[in-house]
Amino acid sequence: MTGSFSSFVVFAEMRTGSNFLETNLNALEGVVCHGEAFNPHFIGYPNRTEILGITQDTRDAEPLQLLDAIRSDAGALRGFRYFHDHDPRILDQVLDDPRVAKIILTRNPLDSYVSWKIAQATGQWKLTNVARRKDAKATFDATEFSTHVEDQQAFQVQLLNHMQRTGQTGFYIAYEDLQNLDVMNGLAAWLGVSARLEALDDSLKRQNPAPVTSKVTNPEDMAAALSGLDRFNLSRTPNFEPRRGPAVPGYVAGVVTPLLYMPIRNGLEQVVTNWMGELDHVSAEGLISGMNQKQLRQWRRGTPDHRSFTVVRHPLARAHDVFCRKILTTATGSMTQIRNTLRRRFDLTVPEGEPDQSYTRAQHRAAFEQFLVFLKANLSGQTAIRIDPHWASQTQIIKGFSELGAPDFIFREADMTEDLPWLARKLGRMKPASVPACGTGKPFSLADIYDDKLEAICRSIYARDYLIYGFGDWS
Numbered sequence: 001m002t003g004s005f006s007s008f009v010v011f012a013e014m015r016t017g018s019n020f021l022e023t024n025l026n027a028l029e030g031v032v033c034h035g036e037a038f039n040p041h042f043i044g045y046p047n048r049t050e051i052l053g054i055t056q057d058t059r060d061a062e063p064l065q066l067l068d069a070i071r072s073d074a075g076a077l078r079g080f081r082y083f084h085d086h087d088p089r090i091l092d093q094v095l096d097d098p099r100v101a102k103i104i105l106t107r108n109p110l111d112s113y114v115s116w117k118i119a120q121a122t123g124q125w126k127l128t129n130v131a132r133r134k135d136a137k138a139t140f141d142a143t144e145f146s147t148h149v150e151d152q153q154a155f156q157v158q159l160l161n162h163m164q165r166t167g168q169t170g171f172y173i174a175y176e177d178l179q180n181l182d183v184m185n186g187l188a189a190w191l192g193v194s195a196r197l198e199a200l201d202d203s204l205k206r207q208n209p210a211p212v213t214s215k216v217t218n219p220e221d222m223a224a225a226l227s228g229l230d231r232f233n234l235s236r237t238p239n240f241e242p243r244r245g246p247a248v249p250g251y252v253a254g255v256v257t258p259l260l261y262m263p264i265r266n267g268l269e270q271v272v273t274n275w276m277g278e279l280d281h282v283s284a285e286g287l288i289s290g291m292n293q294k295q296l297r298q299w300r301r302g303t304p305d306h307r308s309f310t311v312v313r314h315p316l317a318r319a320h321d322v323f324c325r326k327i328l329t330t331a332t333g334s335m336t337q338i339r340n341t342l343r344r345r346f347d348l349t350v351p352e353g354e355p356d357q358s359y360t361r362a363q364h365r366a367a368f369e370q371f372l373v374f375l376k377a378n379l380s381g382q383t384a385i386r387i388d389p390h391w392a393s394q395t396q397i398i399k400g401f402s403e404l405g406a407p408d409f410i411f412r413e414a415d416m417t418e419d420l421p422w423l424a425r426k427l428g429r430m431k432p433a434s435v436p437a438c439g440t441g442k443p444f445s446l447a448d449i450y451d452d453k454l455e456a457i458c459r460s461i462y463a464r465d466y467l468i469y470g471f472g473d474w475s
Contacts (some may be wrong), residue, residue: 005192007071008033008079008101009094011159013152015115016107017175018081023203024178028188029195030076037066037080038087040384041341044080060345060384063090071100077193079103084155087384095162101191102170104159110226111175113148114138114215140216142225143290146249225290247389247401248296253288256280257427258306260299262407264397265390266313267321271438272420278433279424293404300405307427309409310401311416312394315462316455316474317446322390323371324441328364330354338385346374355443365449372457379461395464412469413438450475 010025010033012018022033034051035044042048043056050056052069059066067090070078079101082094094100117138163170171190177183178200185196213219252261252272257279263269273284280287291299300306313321326335327342328350342348350367351359375391377383389397401407411419417435424432440446455473459466 004099005077005101006099007073008077008103008191010079010081010103010105011083011155011170012081012105013083013107013112013155015112015119016105017178018105020178020201021103021105021173022081023201024184024197025079025187027197027201028193030193031188031191031195032076032078034070034078034080036083036086037070038063038082038090038384040085040087040386041337056345063087063384064093067093071097077191084151085386088386089381089384092162095159096166098166098168102159102163102168103187104156104170104172105175106156106172107175109149109152110145111212112152113145114140114212116148118215137215137217140218140222140225142221143249145225146290146292149292150249247397248293248404249290251289251291251296252276252284253291253299253303254280255282255286255288257424257429258303259423259427260306260308260407262308262310262401264310264312264394265322266311266318266394266413267325268311268313268413268416268438271436272311272416275420275433275435279429296404305427307409307423308405308407309411309420309423310398310407311411311413312398312465312469313413314471314474315394315465316450316458317413318394319372319375319391319458319461320368320441320446321439323368326390327371328355328367335388338388341385342371342374346370348374359443361444361448364444365451365454368449369454369457372454372461376457376461393462393465395468410469446474 010018010021012021022035025031025033035048036042037044037051038059040060043059044051051059051066052073054066054069070080082091095102117140118136121136121138159170171187173183173187181197181200184200188196213222216222247262250263250265250269252263253259254276257276259276259279261272261276263272270284273287277284277287288299325333327339327348330336330339330353339348339350343350343352348367348370349363374383378385378387378391379393398406398410409419409423417437420435421432455475465471
């Protein structure tokens with residue numbers, strides 16, 4: 001092996017061609033790619049138990065041990081694939097090291113989104129035999145697609161800015177370049193290896209070669225949603241500029257009332273949006289949502305005297321809500337993969353399937369405490385699982401809002417039955433509907449299991465939320 005690099009990382013996302021790129025990198029003599037080495041749900045590949053003698057348990061406890069093993073092997077140029085939701089504890093170490101080659105793979109976000117939806121529907125993530133190809137169409141979801149784009153943009157900007165600050169450059173490669181033998185051999189030359197490919201690997205087949213409009217069930221809806229996007233910035237590679245705040249697709253605006261709701265994911269969103277819909281005599285789905293940054297600016301300019309708000313929730317009630325809605329259940333919309341990882345890697349004692357009548361209050365209390373212990377480690381950067389917006393601190397989320405303008409009002413759940421109607425009347429809606437109470441959790445409410453120990457653990461996790469927003473004990 002020659003060259004200035006000791007290892008490499010392929011920054012990519014699902015459905016961008018990273019499997020194909022890895023297969024061709026591994027075809028180069030002296031190059032070894034270890035798959036998704038820092039995927040929080042497995043190590044390298046599903047069903048793999050170790051990399052370079054390091055197990056998943058060891059990696060989860062000491063991720064730098066695996067990173068050092070990959071970087072220090074003098075016998076080969078080793079690397080791995082890294083997606084935006086992989087173990088965040090190693091990212092700065094990788095980005096700070098100029099001897100780690102940065103390969104940045106991008107794909108048109110619409111193509112990757114539709115491909116991802118089809119793979120979800122078929123369960124087919126790789127194709128080696130065309131005769132076994134499974135066919136399906138995706139349903140385009142404008143809000144989901146906006147979130148997909150926002151996540152990719154934020155990660156691309158983070159990579160670019162970090163390399164700018166540290167004086168590094170990466171090898172940018174687009175999905176379409178993967179079929180160009182000269183480009184792939186150019187990548188080999190940039191890595192500093194002497195081997196070259198005589199031909200590209202043909203074992204992996206492109207799964208969905210048809211035009212994107214023919215791969216969705218609702219092309220008209222897709223066209224209408226995309227018409228509001230800034231197409232030049234959307235398709236710009238590799239940065240996907242402009243730099244959009246990740247919360248914007250979730251913002252909800254009135255169609256008549258000049259009101260903008262900036263939601264924190266805390267279980268109150270549906271209650272608030274339903275109330276907003278009643279103000280304007282529309283359903284919650286009839287409100288304005290799924291905006292990007294450009295559309296948000298346009299709404300603000302075109303809506304004089306607008307007001308914005310968010311609603312914070314007691315940290316313990318919020319944690320219990322996400323536990324019940326996203327972790328305990330296996331229903332649609334739950335975090336099934338994270339749930340399975342918590343059961344397998346963190347000994348979370350929830351049923352394998354949906355809780356039934358045999359699931360007791362004592363079991364619920366114990367499982368929720370285990371989840372709080374996980375949250376404490378997760379928010380301290382001690383786990384390989386991403387810090388999800390459903391349990392990131394409300395202080396940090398509101399700080400993120402400020403990049404695009406902080407909310408005019410921060411209401412508390414305990415006061416919103418009075419405060420939201422007050423705000424509506426301030427904006428001319430003199431007879432606003434009442435705000436219903438939010439659900440208390442199923443199959444057991446927080447009141448069923450509350451005690452001082454749970455409160456103390458929660459305070460240790462969300463100390464800033466308690467301090468800044470003046471929360472006392474939940475009881």
